[in-house]
Amino acid sequence: MPRMRASTSLCTPSVVRGTHTFKIVGYNLQRGIGVGRYLSSTPFNISGYFWRIEYYPDGEMEMKHGDYASISLDFASTNSEVRASFEVRLVDQAKKLAPLVVLSQNMPIVFRTHPPTYVGKDFLQPWAYLQDDSLVIECDITVVEESKVAVTATSFKIQVPPSDLSNNLGELLKAGEETDVMFEVRGEIFHAHKIVLAMRSPVFKADLFGRKGDRTRRIMNIKDIQPPIFRALLHFIYTDSLPSMGHLDGDDGEEMVKHLIMAADRYAMARMKVICESILCKNLNVQNVTTILALANEHHCNHLKNACLEFITSPDRIHDVVASEGYAQLKRSRPAIIVDIFERATKSCKI
Structure with missing residues:
Protein backbone atom coordinates (compact mmCIF):
# COMPACT_ATOMS: atom_id res chain seq x y z
CA MET A 1 0.00 0.00 0.00
CA PRO A 2 1.43 3.44 -0.89
CA ARG A 3 1.85 5.75 2.09
CA MET A 4 -0.64 8.66 2.21
CA ARG A 5 0.82 12.14 2.67
CA ALA A 6 -1.19 15.08 3.96
CA SER A 7 -0.60 18.80 3.69
CA THR A 8 -2.51 21.86 4.81
CA SER A 9 -2.86 25.48 3.76
CA LEU A 10 -4.63 28.41 5.33
CA CYS A 11 -6.19 31.35 3.52
CA THR A 12 -6.74 34.39 5.74
CA PRO A 13 -7.75 37.93 4.79
CA SER A 14 -5.62 40.81 5.99
CA VAL A 15 -7.94 43.07 8.00
CA VAL A 16 -7.09 46.51 9.38
CA ARG A 17 -9.55 48.46 11.53
CA GLY A 18 -9.48 52.11 12.50
CA THR A 19 -11.71 54.77 14.06
CA HIS A 20 -11.89 58.52 13.42
CA THR A 21 -13.77 61.05 15.54
CA PHE A 22 -15.16 64.17 13.85
CA LYS A 23 -16.45 66.91 16.18
CA ILE A 24 -18.56 69.79 14.84
CA VAL A 25 -18.45 72.77 17.23
CA GLY A 26 -21.09 75.52 16.98
CA TYR A 27 -23.60 73.28 15.24
CA ASN A 28 -26.41 75.84 15.03
CA LEU A 29 -23.98 78.40 13.62
CA GLN A 30 -23.34 75.97 10.77
CA ARG A 31 -27.05 75.59 9.99
CA GLY A 32 -28.14 77.67 7.06
CA ILE A 33 -25.00 77.25 4.94
CA GLY A 34 -27.31 75.83 2.28
CA VAL A 35 -28.61 72.55 0.88
CA GLY A 36 -25.83 70.54 -0.75
CA ARG A 37 -22.99 72.27 1.15
CA TYR A 38 -21.03 70.24 3.65
CA LEU A 39 -18.51 70.36 6.49
CA SER A 40 -15.53 68.08 5.97
CA SER A 41 -13.39 66.23 8.47
CA THR A 42 -9.63 66.17 8.13
CA PRO A 43 -8.57 63.33 5.77
CA PHE A 44 -7.66 60.35 7.96
CA ASN A 45 -5.50 57.34 7.17
CA ILE A 46 -6.56 53.74 7.71
CA SER A 47 -4.32 51.01 6.29
CA GLY A 48 -2.63 53.47 3.93
CA TYR A 49 -5.87 54.78 2.44
CA PHE A 50 -7.37 58.23 3.06
CA TRP A 51 -11.02 58.92 3.93
CA ARG A 52 -13.17 61.93 4.80
CA ILE A 53 -16.50 62.37 6.58
CA GLU A 54 -18.73 64.93 4.86
CA TYR A 55 -21.63 66.32 6.91
CA TYR A 56 -24.46 68.37 5.35
CA PRO A 57 -26.15 70.44 8.13
CA ASP A 58 -29.01 71.44 5.78
CA GLY A 59 -29.17 68.14 3.91
CA GLU A 60 -27.58 67.06 0.67
CA MET A 61 -30.81 67.58 -1.29
CA GLU A 62 -34.01 69.53 -0.74
CA MET A 63 -36.52 67.45 1.24
CA LYS A 64 -40.27 68.06 1.00
CA HIS A 65 -41.09 66.90 4.50
CA GLY A 66 -39.08 67.05 7.73
CA ASP A 67 -35.90 68.77 8.87
CA TYR A 68 -33.07 66.56 7.62
CA ALA A 69 -29.29 66.49 7.72
CA SER A 70 -27.11 64.22 5.58
CA ILE A 71 -23.78 62.45 5.92
CA SER A 72 -21.45 60.68 3.50
CA LEU A 73 -18.16 58.79 3.60
CA ASP A 74 -15.69 59.95 0.94
CA PHE A 75 -12.80 57.83 -0.33
CA ALA A 76 -10.04 60.46 -0.53
CA SER A 77 -7.09 58.39 -1.85
CA THR A 78 -5.86 59.07 -5.36
CA ASN A 79 -5.76 56.34 -7.99
CA SER A 80 -6.64 53.60 -5.52
CA GLU A 81 -9.11 50.78 -4.98
CA VAL A 82 -9.84 48.87 -1.77
CA ARG A 83 -12.55 46.75 -0.17
CA ALA A 84 -13.91 47.99 3.16
CA SER A 85 -16.89 47.93 5.50
CA PHE A 86 -17.82 50.81 7.77
CA GLU A 87 -20.11 52.24 10.43
CA VAL A 88 -20.75 55.95 11.03
CA ARG A 89 -22.58 56.88 14.23
CA LEU A 90 -23.56 59.86 16.34
CA VAL A 91 -22.22 59.78 19.91
CA ASP A 92 -23.98 61.24 22.93
CA GLN A 93 -21.27 63.18 24.78
CA ALA A 94 -23.28 62.97 28.00
CA LYS A 95 -23.36 59.15 27.59
CA LYS A 96 -27.10 59.02 28.29
CA LEU A 97 -28.14 57.80 24.84
CA ALA A 98 -26.85 54.82 22.90
CA PRO A 99 -24.83 55.69 19.79
CA LEU A 100 -27.06 56.27 16.75
CA VAL A 101 -25.84 54.51 13.60
CA VAL A 102 -26.60 56.80 10.64
CA LEU A 103 -24.57 55.09 7.90
CA SER A 104 -23.23 51.54 7.74
CA GLN A 105 -22.13 48.73 5.47
CA ASN A 106 -21.56 45.36 7.13
CA MET A 107 -20.34 43.49 4.06
CA PRO A 108 -17.18 44.95 2.45
CA ILE A 109 -17.73 46.95 -0.74
CA VAL A 110 -15.21 48.25 -3.25
CA PHE A 111 -14.14 51.89 -2.90
CA ARG A 112 -12.58 53.39 -6.02
CA THR A 113 -11.10 56.74 -6.97
CA HIS A 114 -12.34 56.51 -10.57
CA PRO A 115 -15.26 56.43 -10.83
CA PRO A 116 -15.60 57.78 -7.27
CA THR A 117 -17.51 55.56 -4.83
CA TYR A 118 -20.33 57.39 -3.03
CA VAL A 119 -22.08 56.29 0.16
CA GLY A 120 -24.42 58.65 1.97
CA LYS A 121 -27.69 58.90 3.86
CA ASP A 122 -30.26 61.45 5.08
CA PHE A 123 -31.58 61.50 8.66
CA LEU A 124 -33.62 63.77 10.92
CA GLN A 125 -31.73 66.59 12.63
CA PRO A 126 -29.80 65.06 15.57
CA TRP A 127 -31.03 67.45 18.25
CA ALA A 128 -30.88 64.81 21.00
CA TYR A 129 -27.14 64.26 20.35
CA LEU A 130 -26.11 67.91 20.63
CA GLN A 131 -24.26 69.03 23.74
CA ASP A 132 -23.03 72.60 24.17
CA ASP A 133 -24.06 73.06 20.53
CA SER A 134 -21.53 70.47 19.36
CA LEU A 135 -21.99 67.15 17.59
CA VAL A 136 -19.59 64.18 17.76
CA ILE A 137 -19.42 61.69 14.89
CA GLU A 138 -17.44 58.43 15.04
CA CYS A 139 -16.50 56.44 11.98
CA ASP A 140 -15.22 52.84 12.10
CA ILE A 141 -13.65 51.51 8.91
CA THR A 142 -12.49 47.94 8.33
CA VAL A 143 -10.17 47.55 5.34
CA VAL A 144 -9.99 44.06 3.84
CA GLU A 145 -6.86 43.50 1.78
CA GLU A 146 -5.88 40.58 -0.42
CA SER A 147 -6.09 37.14 1.17
CA LYS A 148 -2.79 35.59 2.09
CA VAL A 149 -2.19 31.84 1.81
CA ALA A 150 0.10 30.21 4.33
CA VAL A 151 1.37 26.80 3.26
CA THR A 152 3.19 24.37 5.53
CA ALA A 153 6.28 24.12 3.37
CA THR A 154 9.77 25.58 3.23
CA SER A 155 9.68 29.18 1.96
CA PHE A 156 12.37 31.23 0.31
CA LYS A 157 12.59 34.98 0.89
CA ILE A 158 13.38 37.28 -1.99
CA GLN A 159 14.34 40.83 -1.13
CA VAL A 160 12.08 43.17 -3.10
CA PRO A 161 13.61 46.57 -3.80
CA PRO A 162 11.63 49.63 -2.71
CA SER A 163 9.49 51.42 -5.24
CA ASP A 164 11.38 53.95 -7.34
Whole structure:
Protein backbone atom coordinates (compact mmCIF):
# COMPACT_ATOMS: atom_id res chain seq x y z
CA MET A 1 0.00 0.00 0.00
CA PRO A 2 1.43 3.44 -0.89
CA ARG A 3 1.85 5.75 2.09
CA MET A 4 -0.64 8.66 2.21
CA ARG A 5 0.82 12.14 2.67
CA ALA A 6 -1.19 15.08 3.96
CA SER A 7 -0.60 18.80 3.69
CA THR A 8 -2.51 21.86 4.81
CA SER A 9 -2.86 25.48 3.76
CA LEU A 10 -4.63 28.41 5.33
CA CYS A 11 -6.19 31.35 3.52
CA THR A 12 -6.74 34.39 5.74
CA PRO A 13 -7.75 37.93 4.79
CA SER A 14 -5.62 40.81 5.99
CA VAL A 15 -7.94 43.07 8.00
CA VAL A 16 -7.09 46.51 9.38
CA ARG A 17 -9.55 48.46 11.53
CA GLY A 18 -9.48 52.11 12.50
CA THR A 19 -11.71 54.77 14.06
CA HIS A 20 -11.89 58.52 13.42
CA THR A 21 -13.77 61.05 15.54
CA PHE A 22 -15.16 64.17 13.85
CA LYS A 23 -16.45 66.91 16.18
CA ILE A 24 -18.56 69.79 14.84
CA VAL A 25 -18.45 72.77 17.23
CA GLY A 26 -21.09 75.52 16.98
CA TYR A 27 -23.60 73.28 15.24
CA ASN A 28 -26.41 75.84 15.03
CA LEU A 29 -23.98 78.40 13.62
CA GLN A 30 -23.34 75.97 10.77
CA ARG A 31 -27.05 75.59 9.99
CA GLY A 32 -28.14 77.67 7.06
CA ILE A 33 -25.00 77.25 4.94
CA GLY A 34 -27.31 75.83 2.28
CA VAL A 35 -28.61 72.55 0.88
CA GLY A 36 -25.83 70.54 -0.75
CA ARG A 37 -22.99 72.27 1.15
CA TYR A 38 -21.03 70.24 3.65
CA LEU A 39 -18.51 70.36 6.49
CA SER A 40 -15.53 68.08 5.97
CA SER A 41 -13.39 66.23 8.47
CA THR A 42 -9.63 66.17 8.13
CA PRO A 43 -8.57 63.33 5.77
CA PHE A 44 -7.66 60.35 7.96
CA ASN A 45 -5.50 57.34 7.17
CA ILE A 46 -6.56 53.74 7.71
CA SER A 47 -4.32 51.01 6.29
CA GLY A 48 -2.63 53.47 3.93
CA TYR A 49 -5.87 54.78 2.44
CA PHE A 50 -7.37 58.23 3.06
CA TRP A 51 -11.02 58.92 3.93
CA ARG A 52 -13.17 61.93 4.80
CA ILE A 53 -16.50 62.37 6.58
CA GLU A 54 -18.73 64.93 4.86
CA TYR A 55 -21.63 66.32 6.91
CA TYR A 56 -24.46 68.37 5.35
CA PRO A 57 -26.15 70.44 8.13
CA ASP A 58 -29.01 71.44 5.78
CA GLY A 59 -29.17 68.14 3.91
CA GLU A 60 -27.58 67.06 0.67
CA MET A 61 -30.81 67.58 -1.29
CA GLU A 62 -34.01 69.53 -0.74
CA MET A 63 -36.52 67.45 1.24
CA LYS A 64 -40.27 68.06 1.00
CA HIS A 65 -41.09 66.90 4.50
CA GLY A 66 -39.08 67.05 7.73
CA ASP A 67 -35.90 68.77 8.87
CA TYR A 68 -33.07 66.56 7.62
CA ALA A 69 -29.29 66.49 7.72
CA SER A 70 -27.11 64.22 5.58
CA ILE A 71 -23.78 62.45 5.92
CA SER A 72 -21.45 60.68 3.50
CA LEU A 73 -18.16 58.79 3.60
CA ASP A 74 -15.69 59.95 0.94
CA PHE A 75 -12.80 57.83 -0.33
CA ALA A 76 -10.04 60.46 -0.53
CA SER A 77 -7.09 58.39 -1.85
CA THR A 78 -5.86 59.07 -5.36
CA ASN A 79 -5.76 56.34 -7.99
CA SER A 80 -6.64 53.60 -5.52
CA GLU A 81 -9.11 50.78 -4.98
CA VAL A 82 -9.84 48.87 -1.77
CA ARG A 83 -12.55 46.75 -0.17
CA ALA A 84 -13.91 47.99 3.16
CA SER A 85 -16.89 47.93 5.50
CA PHE A 86 -17.82 50.81 7.77
CA GLU A 87 -20.11 52.24 10.43
CA VAL A 88 -20.75 55.95 11.03
CA ARG A 89 -22.58 56.88 14.23
CA LEU A 90 -23.56 59.86 16.34
CA VAL A 91 -22.22 59.78 19.91
CA ASP A 92 -23.98 61.24 22.93
CA GLN A 93 -21.27 63.18 24.78
CA ALA A 94 -23.28 62.97 28.00
CA LYS A 95 -23.36 59.15 27.59
CA LYS A 96 -27.10 59.02 28.29
CA LEU A 97 -28.14 57.80 24.84
CA ALA A 98 -26.85 54.82 22.90
CA PRO A 99 -24.83 55.69 19.79
CA LEU A 100 -27.06 56.27 16.75
CA VAL A 101 -25.84 54.51 13.60
CA VAL A 102 -26.60 56.80 10.64
CA LEU A 103 -24.57 55.09 7.90
CA SER A 104 -23.23 51.54 7.74
CA GLN A 105 -22.13 48.73 5.47
CA ASN A 106 -21.56 45.36 7.13
CA MET A 107 -20.34 43.49 4.06
CA PRO A 108 -17.18 44.95 2.45
CA ILE A 109 -17.73 46.95 -0.74
CA VAL A 110 -15.21 48.25 -3.25
CA PHE A 111 -14.14 51.89 -2.90
CA ARG A 112 -12.58 53.39 -6.02
CA THR A 113 -11.10 56.74 -6.97
CA HIS A 114 -12.34 56.51 -10.57
CA PRO A 115 -15.26 56.43 -10.83
CA PRO A 116 -15.60 57.78 -7.27
CA THR A 117 -17.51 55.56 -4.83
CA TYR A 118 -20.33 57.39 -3.03
CA VAL A 119 -22.08 56.29 0.16
CA GLY A 120 -24.42 58.65 1.97
CA LYS A 121 -27.69 58.90 3.86
CA ASP A 122 -30.26 61.45 5.08
CA PHE A 123 -31.58 61.50 8.66
CA LEU A 124 -33.62 63.77 10.92
CA GLN A 125 -31.73 66.59 12.63
CA PRO A 126 -29.80 65.06 15.57
CA TRP A 127 -31.03 67.45 18.25
CA ALA A 128 -30.88 64.81 21.00
CA TYR A 129 -27.14 64.26 20.35
CA LEU A 130 -26.11 67.91 20.63
CA GLN A 131 -24.26 69.03 23.74
CA ASP A 132 -23.03 72.60 24.17
CA ASP A 133 -24.06 73.06 20.53
CA SER A 134 -21.53 70.47 19.36
CA LEU A 135 -21.99 67.15 17.59
CA VAL A 136 -19.59 64.18 17.76
CA ILE A 137 -19.42 61.69 14.89
CA GLU A 138 -17.44 58.43 15.04
CA CYS A 139 -16.50 56.44 11.98
CA ASP A 140 -15.22 52.84 12.10
CA ILE A 141 -13.65 51.51 8.91
CA THR A 142 -12.49 47.94 8.33
CA VAL A 143 -10.17 47.55 5.34
CA VAL A 144 -9.99 44.06 3.84
CA GLU A 145 -6.86 43.50 1.78
CA GLU A 146 -5.88 40.58 -0.42
CA SER A 147 -6.09 37.14 1.17
CA LYS A 148 -2.79 35.59 2.09
CA VAL A 149 -2.19 31.84 1.81
CA ALA A 150 0.10 30.21 4.33
CA VAL A 151 1.37 26.80 3.26
CA THR A 152 3.19 24.37 5.53
CA ALA A 153 6.28 24.12 3.37
CA THR A 154 9.77 25.58 3.23
CA SER A 155 9.68 29.18 1.96
CA PHE A 156 12.37 31.23 0.31
CA LYS A 157 12.59 34.98 0.89
CA ILE A 158 13.38 37.28 -1.99
CA GLN A 159 14.34 40.83 -1.13
CA VAL A 160 12.08 43.17 -3.10
CA PRO A 161 13.61 46.57 -3.80
CA PRO A 162 11.63 49.63 -2.71
CA SER A 163 9.49 51.42 -5.24
CA ASP A 164 11.38 53.95 -7.34
CA LEU A 165 8.31 55.35 -9.09
CA SER A 166 8.52 58.71 -7.32
CA ASN A 167 12.21 58.96 -8.20
CA ASN A 168 11.44 58.19 -11.84
CA LEU A 169 8.68 60.78 -12.01
CA GLY A 170 10.90 63.32 -10.24
CA GLU A 171 13.62 62.76 -12.84
CA LEU A 172 11.00 63.09 -15.60
CA LEU A 173 10.01 66.51 -14.24
CA LYS A 174 13.64 67.54 -13.81
CA ALA A 175 14.63 66.48 -17.33
CA GLY A 176 11.58 68.10 -18.91
CA GLU A 177 11.19 65.27 -21.43
CA GLU A 178 7.99 65.07 -23.53
CA THR A 179 6.31 67.93 -21.64
CA ASP A 180 3.10 69.24 -23.19
CA VAL A 181 2.15 72.24 -21.06
CA MET A 182 3.99 75.32 -19.81
CA PHE A 183 3.13 77.52 -16.83
CA GLU A 184 4.22 81.15 -16.67
CA VAL A 185 4.46 82.11 -13.02
CA ARG A 186 5.45 85.75 -12.54
CA GLY A 187 7.88 85.64 -15.44
CA GLU A 188 9.31 82.19 -14.69
CA ILE A 189 8.47 79.24 -16.97
CA PHE A 190 7.71 75.70 -15.72
CA HIS A 191 7.30 72.69 -18.01
CA ALA A 192 5.05 69.77 -17.04
CA HIS A 193 2.96 66.85 -18.31
CA LYS A 194 -0.80 67.31 -18.51
CA ILE A 195 -1.63 63.68 -17.72
CA VAL A 196 0.46 63.68 -14.53
CA LEU A 197 -1.14 66.91 -13.31
CA ALA A 198 -4.64 65.64 -14.08
CA MET A 199 -3.93 62.33 -12.35
CA ARG A 200 -2.86 64.05 -9.12
CA SER A 201 -5.13 67.11 -8.93
CA PRO A 202 -8.84 67.30 -9.80
CA VAL A 203 -8.43 71.06 -10.28
CA PHE A 204 -5.70 70.62 -12.88
CA LYS A 205 -7.80 67.89 -14.47
CA ALA A 206 -10.76 70.26 -14.82
CA ASP A 207 -8.53 73.07 -16.13
CA LEU A 208 -6.77 70.87 -18.68
CA PHE A 209 -9.37 68.27 -19.69
CA GLY A 210 -12.73 69.38 -18.27
CA ARG A 211 -15.63 70.92 -20.15
CA LYS A 212 -14.17 74.40 -19.73
CA GLY A 213 -10.61 73.27 -20.32
CA ASP A 214 -8.79 73.67 -23.60
CA ARG A 215 -7.10 70.36 -24.44
CA THR A 216 -4.87 72.06 -27.02
CA ARG A 217 -3.71 74.78 -24.66
CA ARG A 218 0.04 74.70 -24.08
CA ILE A 219 0.65 77.83 -21.99
CA MET A 220 -1.13 78.71 -18.73
CA ASN A 221 -0.57 81.87 -16.74
CA ILE A 222 -0.52 81.60 -12.93
CA LYS A 223 -0.71 85.00 -11.30
CA ASP A 224 -1.34 84.50 -7.59
CA ILE A 225 1.40 81.98 -6.65
CA GLN A 226 5.09 82.73 -6.22
CA PRO A 227 7.53 80.72 -8.39
CA PRO A 228 9.18 78.86 -5.44
CA ILE A 229 5.76 77.75 -4.20
CA PHE A 230 4.67 76.55 -7.65
CA ARG A 231 7.99 74.70 -8.02
CA ALA A 232 7.37 72.95 -4.69
CA LEU A 233 3.79 72.13 -5.76
CA LEU A 234 5.04 70.47 -8.95
CA HIS A 235 7.68 68.59 -6.95
CA PHE A 236 4.98 67.15 -4.68
CA ILE A 237 2.71 66.27 -7.61
CA TYR A 238 5.49 64.22 -9.21
CA THR A 239 7.18 62.74 -6.11
CA ASP A 240 4.45 62.76 -3.40
CA SER A 241 6.88 64.55 -1.09
CA LEU A 242 7.84 68.11 -0.24
CA PRO A 243 11.20 69.40 -1.43
CA SER A 244 13.94 69.94 1.13
CA MET A 245 13.55 73.24 2.96
CA GLY A 246 16.76 72.97 4.98
CA HIS A 247 18.07 76.15 3.35
CA LEU A 248 15.19 78.13 4.86
CA ASP A 249 15.52 79.38 8.42
CA GLY A 250 12.79 80.06 10.97
CA ASP A 251 10.22 82.52 9.63
CA ASP A 252 11.18 81.88 5.99
CA GLY A 253 10.43 78.18 6.29
CA GLU A 254 7.18 78.85 8.14
CA GLU A 255 6.01 81.33 5.49
CA MET A 256 6.76 78.85 2.72
CA VAL A 257 4.71 76.14 4.45
CA LYS A 258 1.81 78.60 4.84
CA HIS A 259 1.89 79.37 1.11
CA LEU A 260 2.08 75.64 0.35
CA ILE A 261 -1.13 75.12 2.34
CA MET A 262 -2.81 77.79 0.20
CA ALA A 263 -1.58 76.09 -2.97
CA ALA A 264 -2.63 72.65 -1.73
CA ASP A 265 -6.10 73.98 -0.92
CA ARG A 266 -6.43 75.67 -4.30
CA TYR A 267 -5.44 72.53 -6.25
CA ALA A 268 -7.20 70.02 -3.93
CA MET A 269 -3.98 68.26 -2.89
CA ALA A 270 -5.30 66.71 0.33
CA ARG A 271 -2.17 64.78 1.39
CA MET A 272 0.12 67.75 0.75
CA LYS A 273 -2.20 69.93 2.81
CA VAL A 274 -2.16 67.52 5.78
CA ILE A 275 1.65 67.26 5.66
CA CYS A 276 1.94 71.05 5.79
CA GLU A 277 -0.57 71.19 8.66
CA SER A 278 1.59 68.71 10.57
CA ILE A 279 4.71 70.85 10.07
CA LEU A 280 3.00 73.99 11.38
CA CYS A 281 1.50 72.07 14.34
CA LYS A 282 5.00 71.22 15.55
CA ASN A 283 6.12 74.85 15.47
CA LEU A 284 3.29 76.72 17.21
CA ASN A 285 4.28 79.51 19.59
CA VAL A 286 2.69 82.56 21.21
CA GLN A 287 3.86 84.83 18.38
CA ASN A 288 2.60 82.80 15.40
CA VAL A 289 -0.42 80.86 16.68
CA THR A 290 -3.04 83.51 15.86
CA THR A 291 -1.90 83.99 12.26
CA ILE A 292 -1.74 80.21 11.76
CA LEU A 293 -5.23 79.88 13.26
CA ALA A 294 -6.57 82.45 10.78
CA LEU A 295 -4.89 80.55 7.93
CA ALA A 296 -6.32 77.21 9.13
CA ASN A 297 -9.80 78.67 9.39
CA GLU A 298 -9.68 80.23 5.91
CA HIS A 299 -8.40 77.10 4.17
CA HIS A 300 -10.46 74.52 6.09
CA CYS A 301 -7.50 72.91 7.89
CA ASN A 302 -9.55 71.35 10.68
CA HIS A 303 -6.70 69.45 12.33
CA LEU A 304 -4.45 72.52 12.38
CA LYS A 305 -7.29 74.72 13.64
CA ASN A 306 -7.97 72.36 16.55
CA ALA A 307 -4.26 72.32 17.42
CA CYS A 308 -4.18 76.14 17.46
CA LEU A 309 -7.29 76.35 19.65
CA GLU A 310 -5.85 73.80 22.06
CA PHE A 311 -2.56 75.73 22.20
CA ILE A 312 -4.26 79.09 22.81
CA THR A 313 -6.62 77.85 25.53
CA SER A 314 -3.91 76.09 27.52
CA PRO A 315 -3.90 77.72 31.01
CA ASP A 316 -0.18 78.44 30.87
CA ARG A 317 -0.38 80.24 27.50
CA ILE A 318 -3.78 81.89 27.12
CA HIS A 319 -2.84 85.13 28.94
CA ASP A 320 0.29 85.62 26.80
CA VAL A 321 -1.64 84.96 23.58
CA VAL A 322 -4.49 87.34 24.51
CA ALA A 323 -1.93 90.05 25.30
CA SER A 324 -0.20 89.66 21.91
CA GLU A 325 -0.60 91.98 18.91
CA GLY A 326 -1.57 88.98 16.81
CA TYR A 327 -4.61 88.37 18.99
CA ALA A 328 -5.66 92.02 18.67
CA GLN A 329 -5.40 91.76 14.88
CA LEU A 330 -7.41 88.55 14.94
CA LYS A 331 -10.22 90.27 16.86
CA ARG A 332 -10.35 93.05 14.28
CA SER A 333 -10.13 90.93 11.14
CA ARG A 334 -11.88 87.66 12.08
CA PRO A 335 -14.11 88.12 15.13
CA ALA A 336 -15.91 84.84 14.46
CA ILE A 337 -12.75 82.92 15.38
CA ILE A 338 -12.76 84.59 18.80
CA VAL A 339 -16.06 82.77 19.44
CA ASP A 340 -14.30 79.44 18.75
CA ILE A 341 -11.53 80.37 21.20
CA PHE A 342 -14.06 81.39 23.85
CA GLU A 343 -16.04 78.15 23.47
CA ARG A 344 -12.89 76.02 23.64
CA ALA A 345 -11.66 77.92 26.73
CA THR A 346 -15.07 77.53 28.42
CA LYS A 347 -15.04 73.77 27.85
CA SER A 348 -11.49 73.52 29.18
CA CYS A 349 -12.58 75.25 32.38
CA LYS A 350 -15.45 72.79 32.80
CA ILE A 351 -13.09 69.87 32.46
